[in-house]
Amino acid sequence: GIQVEQSPPDLILQEGANSTLRCNFSDSVNNLQWFHQNPWGQLINLFYIPSGTKQNGRLSATTVATERYSLLYISSSQTTDSGVYFCAVESSGSARQLTFGSGTQLTVLP
Amino acid sequence: EAGVTQSPTHLIKTRGQQATLRCSPISGHTSVYWYQQALGLGLQFLLWYDEGEERNRGNFPPRFSGRQFPNYSSELNVNALELEDSALYLCASSLTRDTEAFFGQGTRLTVV
Known part of the structure; x- marks a missing residue:
């Protein structure tokens, strides 16, 4: 099956700093989503981005499908950005099965 | 508009x-x-x-099963619980023609 690798596994920042999270995947995809898991476990949708670039406030994401990677940018980080960020992909022919990366644990210090 | 809702929030079973x-x-x-x-x-x-x-199934034993009702709500049943079934179980939904999934808050199952 498709392999999804996220980097870095852990990231510690000072409030106000910028960061880039990376997601590499091993096959072509129909779907790519970025999530933020809150402390209670819920996955919050950040982006649905199988290709191209999107922006939402301080967050933006870019997926280069031909090179099989996606990037999540967080600018002017806040303590509320802390948590685990997951990339999830659905490969072509996998019938709606999302394969998740192992996540990036982000800690933003005040 | 209400999001995906799951119940119970926590569940403890033997x-x-x-x-x-x-x-x-x-x-x-x-x-x-x-x-x-x-x-x-x-x-x-x-x-x-x-x-x-049921349209697709992951690599889990048959004691994990479920169903979807006419109103599109769903149940997940786990029989013969084992200690390693302790986990957060997340449900998601999407439009049939769309692949973007939206998740609920989860049910935390603890098997003792």
């Missing part, structure tokens, strides 16, 4: 018992997905239901 978890999708969504997030194993796909039918 090894060998059965657990039933429930999920209500976003209004208008006809596809429901179940995922397991166990400590050390990450998020793993369990099941996909659409229009009342």
